[in-house]
Amino acid sequence: MIGRAIHKTFMELFTVISSPSAEKLVPDYIQKKVNKFALFAFSTLGFKASAFQIKILRTVFNELGSQIISYEKKEGGFSKYVNTPSKISDYFVDGNISKRKVIDNVESTINLLKEIAHFTKDTYLLQLRFAQVLTKSLITNLSSHLYTGYTIEVPTVSETGKVTSCLYQLDHKFNLWEGVSAFGFVDPNHKNPPLLLFKGTKTYLKNEEAIPSLIANLHPKAPAWKLYKNSKDQIENWLKEKTQDGTTKARVFGYSQGGAVASYLLTYQHKWISKKANEPSFIFDTPAIPENVAKDWRSVKDKPFVESYISDGDLVPKIGVDMIGPVFVIKPSKMLSIFDAHTALTLLDTHLEIQEMDIEKEMKSNLRMVVSNIQNGIGKITYAALKNLFLPVIKGV
Numbered sequence: 001m002i003g004r005a006i007h008k009t010f011m012e013l014f015t016v017i018s019s020p021s022a023e024k025l026v027p028d029y030i031q032k033k034v035n036k037f038a039l040f041a042f043s044t045l046g047f048k049a050s051a052f053q054i055k056i057l058r059t060v061f062n063e064l065g066s067q068i069i070s071y072e073k074k075e076g077g078f079s080k081y082v083n084t085p086s087k088i089s090d091y092f093v094d095g096n097i098s099k100r101k102v103i104d105n106v107e108s109t110i111n112l113l114k115e116i117a118h119f120t121k122d123t124y125l126l127q128l129r130f131a132q133v134l135t136k137s138l139i140t141n142l143s144s145h146l147y148t149g150y151t152i153e154v155p156t157v158s159e160t161g162k163v164t165s166c167l168y169q170l171d172h173k174f175n176l177w178e179g180v181s182a183f184g185f186v187d188p189n190h191k192n193p194p195l196l197l198f199k200g201t202k203t204y205l206k207n208e209e210a211i212p213s214l215i216a217n218l219h220p221k222a223p224a225w226k227l228y229k230n231s232k233d234q235i236e237n238w239l240k241e242k243t244q245d246g247t248t249k250a251r252v253f254g255y256s257q258g259g260a261v262a263s264y265l266l267t268y269q270h271k272w273i274s275k276k277a278n279e280p281s282f283i284f285d286t287p288a289i290p291e292n293v294a295k296d297w298r299s300v301k302d303k304p305f306v307e308s309y310i311s312d313g314d315l316v317p318k319i320g321v322d323m324i325g326p327v328f329v330i331k332p333s334k335m336l337s338i339f340d341a342h343t344a345l346t347l348l349d350t351h352l353e354i355q356e357m358d359i360e361k362e363m364k365s366n367l368r369m370v371v372s373n374i375q376n377g378i379g380k381i382t383y384a385a386l387k388n389l390f391l392p393v394i395k396g397v
Contacts, residue, residue: 105145106145106146109133109138110152113130113133114153116129116130116133116348117153117155123155123161123163125347126163127155127157127280128282128309128347129347129348130154131253131282131284132255132282132284132309132346132347134154134253135197135198135199135255136200136284136345137345138152139183140200140255140256143183143199146173147170148170149170151168151170152170153168154166156192156279157278157279158278159276159278167187167188168185168187168195169185169186169187171184171194171238174231174234175231176228176231177226177227177230177231178212179209180209180212180216181199182196182258182261184196184242185197186242190244193243193248193249193279194239194243194250195250195252196239196250196253197258198254198255198257198258198259198262199255199256200255200256200257200259201214201256201257215387218386222289222293223287223319223320224258224260224261224264224287225260225264226387228261228264232264232265232268235265236269236272239269240272249275250272250274251274252265252266252281252283253281253284254283255283255284255286256285256286256287256316257286257287259284259286259308260287260289263286263293263324266304267296267324268296273304273306274305275302275303275304275305276305277305280305281305281307282306282307282308283309284308284309284310285314286316286317287320287375288319288320288322288323289322289323289324290321294322297322306324307325307328308324308326309329309354310330311330311336311342311344312329312330312332312335313335313336313338313341314338315338315371318371319375321363327357327359327362329354329355330347330352330354331354331355332346333349333351333352
């Protein structure tokens with residue numbers, strides 16, 4: 001049954017991918033791997049592959065292997081070039097975090113934030129960089145070091161554009177599902193909006209959050225839907241209390257899996273989130289939302305002020321059918337690998353370009369349909385078994 005379900009998923013992909021991209025040139029070593037994978041995939045499933053099927057499967061993996069992943073850009077859309085002092089670029093070398101300044105502990109992350117605050121003169125870029133470092137580095141990689149009462153300085157911008165530094169305090173650590181965490185920070189003086197931070201998938205398997213986090217991405221409705229559904233009440237109670245029943249509004253930052261949770265929250269609990277341009281919410285490198293959530297998002301009349309940012313070449317945002325927008329593409333000075341595009345602190349690049357995406361055009365791309373079908377097909381086949389059978393065994397070890 002499983003073999004036939006996987007085969008059906010492949011068949012759906014074949015109907016999508018029949019473009020001239022099969023003729024694109026790729027390095028020989030990649031072509032050999034693609035050929036080997038194509039034959040292995042079908043022989044493992046017990047099905048005889050036709051020459052056409054193998055050609056199409058090769059097409060898919062050629063596109064991935066050679067990183068032919070592009071986002072169509074809206075002509076005349078927002079575009080700016082950012083140049084900052086080289087001090088910050090010490091953290092970003094050739095598209096990767098520099099080995100000379102490894103962001104592997106809380107102290108180095110805090111030092112990086114201090115340098116960003118000192119050298120970044122553009123107020124909006126300042127907020128973007130802080131949000132990216134907080135979500136991609138501090139809470140995703142270093143969350144075990146954060147405790148209730150932990151403080152961190154975060155720049156805030158007034159409606160007149162004045163930048164001040166607020167000492168935010170960790171007020172609550174949420175258990176979204178099976179130990180997967182999120183973080184609620186507050187200004188003890190109640191002068192600035194509460195801040196909700198949602199992190200990316202934990203991939204270090206020895207971490208207790210890793211397996212539940214990975215399984216949550218396979219939910220058949222949408223990645224991370226289980227995390228949101230299981231925690232929405234506790235999050236709403238916290239927001240109601242910390243915003244003083246909506247008197248003040250909160251901000252939301254999310255990355256990858258956390259960006260998906262943030263997207264659901266912004267859609268269904270938007271009344272608690274700030275609509276002010278000087279109090280923006282940011283989402284980074286997140287999967288797109290499914291059609292039913294997209295429909296609900298479009299029906300929200302008084303939307304929160306939120307922007308989504310995607311690093312050019314990242315594959316994760318290719319999952320799903322629509323996005324919380326507007327959506328902007330971060331183009332570093334050098335092309336990144338698929339992995340680095342998703343994990344690197346791309347906004348630290350000193351010569352980057354940011355362009356607005358034509359969402360309607362992007363949602364029709366062949367590669368998006370392929371990646372979404374793969375995720376959806378695997379999720380339907382494996383999610384229930386992993387959640388109900390595999391997870392209890394792991395937790396019992």
